[in-house]
Amino acid sequence: MESARMDPPSLSLDLGVGPLRLPEHTPIGQRKLQTNPMHVERSASFKDEAEDLEAKLNRMSEENKKLNEMLGSMYADYSTLRSQLFDLMSTSPKEKGLVSPSRKRKSESLETISFDDMTYERTDGISNRVESTSREDPCKRFREDPKPKISKAYVKTDPSDTTLVVKDGYQWRKYGQKVTRDNPSPRAYFRCSFAPSCPVKKKVQRSAEDTSIIVATYEGEHNHVHPSQTELAHGSCHNGSLPCSVSINSSGPTITLDLTQQGLSPGGSASREIESPEFQRLLVEQMASSLTRDPNFTAALATAIFGRILQHPPA
DNA sequence: CGTATTTGACCCGCGC
DNA sequence: GCGCGGGTCAAATACG
Ligand SMILES: [Zn+2]
Numbered sequence: 354m355e356s357a358r359m360d361p362p363s364l365s366l367d368l369g370v371g372p373l374r375l376p377e378h379t380p381i382g383q384r385k386l387q388t389n390p391m392h393v394e395r396s397a398s399f400k401d402e403a404e405d406l407e408a409k410l411n412r413m414s415e416e417n418k419k420l421n422e423m424l425g426s427m428y429a430d431y432s433t434l435r436s437q438l439f440d441l442m443s444t445s446p447k448e449k450g451l452v453s454p455s456r457k458r459k460s461e462s463l464e465t466i467s468f469d470d471m472t473y474e475r476t477d478g479i480s481n482r483v484e485s486t487s488r489e490d491p492c493k494r495f496r497e498d499p500k501p502k503i504s505k506a507y508v509k510t511d512p513s514d515t516t517l518v519v520k521d522g523y524q525w526r527k528y529g530q531k532v533t534r535d536n537p538s539p540r541a542y543f544r545c546s547f548a549p550s551c552p553v554k555k556k557v558q559r560s561a562e563d564t565s566i567i568v569a570t571y572e573g574e575h576n577h578v579h580p581s582q583t584e585l586a587h588g589s590c591h592n593g594s595l596p597c598s599v600s601i602n603s604s605g606p607t608i609t610l611d612l613t614q615q616g617l618s619p620g621g622s623a624s625r626e627i628e629s630p631e632f633q634r635l636l637v638e639q640m641a642s643s644l645t646r647d648p649n650f651t652a653a654l655a656t657a658i659f660g661r662i663l664q665h666p667p668a
Numbered sequence: 669c670g671t672a673t674t675t676g677a678c679c680c681g682c683g684c
Numbered sequence: 685g686c687g688c689g690g691g692t693c694a695a696a697t698a699c700g
Pocket of ligand 1: 523545547548551552553574576577
C-alpha cells in the first residue's frame with residue numbers, strides 16, 4: 354500500500370469526513386419518514402423493519418468500504434508527507450526558515466493528523482541538534498526533552514460548528530480562551546478532566562484562512578486509561594456506548610456492527626441510533642482513536658517511513 | 669446543589 | 685522598565 358503514490362504532494366485528502374459529516378442530506382431522512390407510518394401493520398412492520406435493517410447493513414458495509422479506502426489514502430498521504438518532511442529537513446538543515454515558523458507559517462492548506470509517538474515539534478529540536486552535528490542524525494534522535502510530547506491534529510469540520518470542541522473520546526474541561534494576534538478566531542484551552550492529575554492539555558483553534566479546518570494541539574500524555582475504551586488487546590475493541598466494535602488486522606480496519614448485543618433497543622430505535630450523526634461521528638472518532646492507539650499501526654508506520662528514508666537517501 | 673463554562677484579571681517570558 | 689502576546693487562574697455564571 355505504501356509503495357504506491359509517492360509523487361502526489363497534493364495532500365488533497367478530503368477524507369470521508371464529507372460523507373460522514375453530512376449524514377442528514379441523503380435518503381436517510383426519507384427512509385425514516387417511511388418507516389414511521391408503517392407501524393399500522395404489525396406483521397408488515399416486522400418485515401419492513403427487516404428490509405430496513407438489511408438496507409442499513411448494506412449501507413454500513415458500503416460506508417465501511419469507503420472508510421477503509423479513506424484510511425488507506427490517509428495512511429499513504431501521511432506517509433508521503435512525513436517522508437517529505439524528513440527528507441526536506443535532512444537535506445537542507447542549513448536553510449533556516451523551516452524550523453521556527455513551522456508552527457505558524459505552515460498553515461497553508463496542510464491537512465495532517467499526527468500521532469502521539471512522533472511529532473512535528475520534535476523536529477525543532479532535531480534540526481537544532483542537526484545543525485551542530487551531522488546531517489544524518491535526524492532519524493534517531495529522540496531525547497526526552499523537558500518538552501512534553503506534542504501532537505497536532507488538523508480536523509476538517511463544518512464552519513458552522515461553533516463548539517470548537519474536537520471529540521476525541523477524552524473528557525476535557527475548558528479553562529481559557531484567548532484571541533490571538535493573527536487569527537480572527539479565538540483559541541480555546543482545554544485540560545483533561547478525566548483524571549485529577551492528568552497533565553494533558555490541548556489547544557483548539559480554527560484555521561485563519563480556511564475556516565472549515567480547526568487545529569487541535571495536544572500536549573502531554575494521559576496517565577490513565579481511556580475513559581470509554583479499555584484496550585484493544587488483540588486488535589478488537591469494544592466501546593461502552595456504541596453497539597459496534599472496531600478491529601484492525603493486517604488487511605485493514607473493520608467496523609463491525611454488533612447487532613446481537615443487548616445495547617440495541619427493540620423497535621426502530623436501532624435504526625435511529627445508527628442514523629444519528631452523533632453515532633457516525635463517534636464511530637469515526639473511535640476508529641481514529643483505536644488506530645492511533647494501536648502500537649502495531651504506529652510501529653508499522655515508523656518502520657515503513659524509516660525504511661523509505663534509508664531507501665531514498667537525500668541527494 | 670454540584671459541576672462545567674465563561675471571561676476578565678493576572679502572570680510571565682521576551683523584545684525593545 | 686514597559687508593552688505585548690500568549691497561557692492560566694478563578695470568580696461569576698450557566699446548566700442539569
Ligand atoms: Zn487524560
